[in-house]
Amino acid sequence: MELLSVRDLNVGFFIEEKFALAVRDVSFSVKKGETLCIVGESGCGKTVTSLSILRLIPPNGRIVKGNIHFKEKDLTRLSEEQMRDIRGKEISMIFQEPLTSLNPVFTIKDQIAEAIIVHENVLKQEITDRCITLLKEVGIPEPEKRLYDYPHQLSGGQRQRVMIAIALACNPSLIIADEPTTALDVTVQAQILNLFKELQERYKISLLYITHDLSVVAQIADKVCVMYSGIIVEEGSVENIFYRPAHPYTRGLLDSLPKRAHKKQKLKSIPGVVPDLLSRPKGCPFYPRCSLTKQVCIEKIPNFKELEDGHRVRCHILG
Amino acid sequence: MFPFIVRSIIQKTITLFFISIISFSVIHLAPGEPSQINPMNPRFTPELIKRFRSQFHLDKPLYMQYLIFYKDLFSGKLCSWKDGRPVLRKIWERFLNSLPLFIVGTLLTWTLSFPIGIHSAIKRGGVFDKTATFFAYFFISIPGFFFAYVLIIFVVNTFHVPVIGMKTFGFSSDSLHMIMDRIWHMLIPSVLSATGGIAILSRYVRSQMLEVEAQDYIRTARAKGVPEDEVHYKHALRNALLPFITMFGLVIPGLIGGSVIIESIFSWPGIGRMAYEAILSRDYPVVITLNFISAVLVLIGTFISDLLYMVADPRIRL
Numbered sequence A: 001m002e003l004l005s006v007r008d009l010n011v012g013f014f015i016e017e018k019f020a021l022a023v024r025d026v027s028f029s030v031k032k033g034e035t036l037c038i039v040g041e042s043g044c045g046k047t048v049t050s051l052s053i054l055r056l057i058p059p060n061g062r063i064v065k066g067n068i069h070f071k072e073k074d075l076t077r078l079s080e081e082q083m084r085d086i087r088g089k090e091i092s093m094i095f096q097e098p099l100t101s102l103n104p105v106f107t108i109k110d111q112i113a114e115a116i117i118v119h120e121n122v123l124k125q126e127i128t129d130r131c132i133t134l135l136k137e138v139g140i141p142e143p144e145k146r147l148y149d150y151p152h153q154l155s156g157g158q159r160q161r162v163m164i165a166i167a168l169a170c171n172p173s174l175i176i177a178d179e180p181t182t183a184l185d186v187t188v189q190a191q192i193l194n195l196f197k198e199l200q201e202r203y204k205i206s207l208l209y210i211t212h213d214l215s216v217v218a219q220i221a222d223k224v225c226v227m228y229s230g231i232i233v234e235e236g237s238v239e240n241i242f243y244r245p246a247h248p249y250t251r252g253l254l255d256s257l258p259k260r261a262h263k264k265q266k267l268k269s270i271p272g273v274v275p276d277l278l279s280r281p282k283g284c285p286f287y288p289r290c291s292l293t294k295q296v297c298i299e300k301i302p303n304f305k306e307l308e309d310g311h312r313v314r315c316h317i318l319g
Numbered sequence B: 001m002f003p004f005i006v007r008s009i010i011q012k013t014i015t016l017f018f019i020s021i022i023s024f025s026v027i028h029l030a031p032g033e034p035s036q037i038n039p040m041n042p043r044f045t046p047e048l049i050k051r052f053r054s055q056f057h058l059d060k061p062l063y064m065q066y067l068i069f070y071k072d073l074f075s076g077k078l079c080s081w082k083d084g085r086p087v088l089r090k091i092w093e094r095f096l097n098s099l100p101l102f103i104v105g106t107l108l109t110w111t112l113s114f115p116i117g118i119h120s121a122i123k124r125g126g127v128f129d130k131t132a133t134f135f136a137y138f139f140i141s142i143p144g145f146f147f148a149y150v151l152i153i154f155v156v157n158t159f160h161v162p163v164i165g166m167k168t169f170g171f172s173s174d175s176l177h178m179i180m181d182r183i184w185h186m187l188i189p190s191v192l193s194a195t196g197g198i199a200i201l202s203r204y205v206r207s208q209m210l211e212v213e214a215q216d217y218i219r220t221a222r223a224k225g226v227p228e229d230e231v232h233y234k235h236a237l238r239n240a241l242l243p244f245i246t247m248f249g250l251v252i253p254g255l256i257g258g259s260v261i262i263e264s265i266f267s268w269p270g271i272g273r274m275a276y277e278a279i280l281s282r283d284y285p286v287v288i289t290l291n292f293i294s295a296v297l298v299l300i301g302t303f304i305s306d307l308l309y310m311v312a313d314p315r316i317r318l
């Protein structure tokens, strides 16, 4: 049973009078208790995709096509008011920058409590207790004291833990985490990642985890979508993606992983950069950086080919 | 908090001491002195000038003059060189005249700028925002004196009330009419001094609000399901208001500033005009005293805004 299912999502932005699509024909689904990872380089549309689900894209953006089904509701058709009942209650989101994601003028308690108060009628004393429990849950030491701290009194890792506490406050069925560990140093990254795994096991929450780091994917994902320049180029189970990668971009990403490279051998990288929104090629977006490019790649975007059960790839040449 | 207050008062007293030296010497470094106000005047005999100079201690060395000056100022004995009246009394009278203009003008500015700026920012690009932007630039670019004359002509022609001065000359009636007369006279100059302020301040508020609305924590608030009004008025506004604490502190020196232009146009016997006239006639005691008082007010203003910051911004603990 699918909890969240995104179909043919197209999201664009008005940039200097022009309209450009940042996300094109993106489809994926997340089951209850499952973790889906979306991987891809900076600028490929991961954040835009995740913000679209909560309908929080910046004012110059539009969802031009597609459906987002969540528990039998189509989120693209709900009113703003109905959306508010979903945000923070059914679906929570954690952002990339823990340092700026908390409001500097309110205490930790205010900010956790707010998430509860907007969705539930609870007594004052009960709120304090729940805030303490939540902070314990996310591994903040001495939660009774930390409760009255302001964000600037906490470290980056602790702030991200507070963000997770806020996300957990109303027992959501889905958490969207947009590169939650990118801004943190490595040891803290590992701790936060473990926290996610623990919480997910305990509460059977579904997780849409966005990252550009394949080593994180290996640790946490059930399913993986590889995104490039606004489209999903390959999707499959973790095993599919790591052991039988089909798309040249996926292969390139795996080759650039330090673990795979032999000692002393230089890390490989994929030459070129992700094309800018307004100057994207007409055909397969990856062809300018691909070593296998043929005429057909330049002419049109490839369709999905089904390789095995649940393993699909968008490539004219391979697969 | 307490150590901060003590430290701050000591620091500001030291600053004030240096300001007193500088403002005193700057005036004396400027060319000319009161005794030379009109050297061509045949009645200014050398003996007279000499007497004049010694009466005002101008023949003593500068540091002595400084000491005498501030001794007189603090003992209240300082008198204007022009009419011999005590300086503090003179300033106090003019201050009371300017005060109503200042209060009404400031209240208008601060109570109108914020709603206008906030609303413009929230509904950015809408009709209200565009109208407000148009009028803001209109009032910023139109010269104050020109606008004043337009207003005077308009009010005199439509309502047939005189608006020059603080009250209608020779007008006496029951107290209610007197009060109404006073209010009429006060209204236009204060509205006038407020329009420029509103135009500028509402732009600041708008841009500050826009900047805060683009912050990550605003997105976090929305992602929690917080209603839009609370996102704007609770999460954004609290942060957007912080920089205005500094500006609010700088309102206080305006108490003694007054506006030369507006007071001249409306023949308002206020403090701005007195300062202007004192400079022209080289009435040093009045000029330096005004200077000193406004320095004190600036320091008090910054002190108050520091205290307000401590209350309003948890990141600041002095």
Ligand SMILES: Nc1ncnc2c1ncn2[C@@H]1O[C@H](COP(=O)(O)OP(=O)(O)OP(=O)(O)O)[C@@H](O)[C@H]1O
Pocket (backbone or CB within 6 Å): A013, A014, A015, A022, A040, A041, A042, A043, A044, A045, A046, A047, A048, A049, A058, A060, A061, A212, A276, A277
């Ligand atoms: N408000 C906006 N206006 C115009 N273009 C935008 C806007 N927001 C995002 N974009 C563009 O959409 C594309 C996708 O951006 P997105 O933020 O989703 O990338 P990302 O995959 O999350 O990258 P990162 O790893 O850096 O977070 C980028 O090319 C970006 O420039």
Ligand SMILES: [Mg+2]
Pocket (backbone or CB within 6 Å): A046, A047, A048, A096, A178, A179
């Ligand atoms: Mg992003």
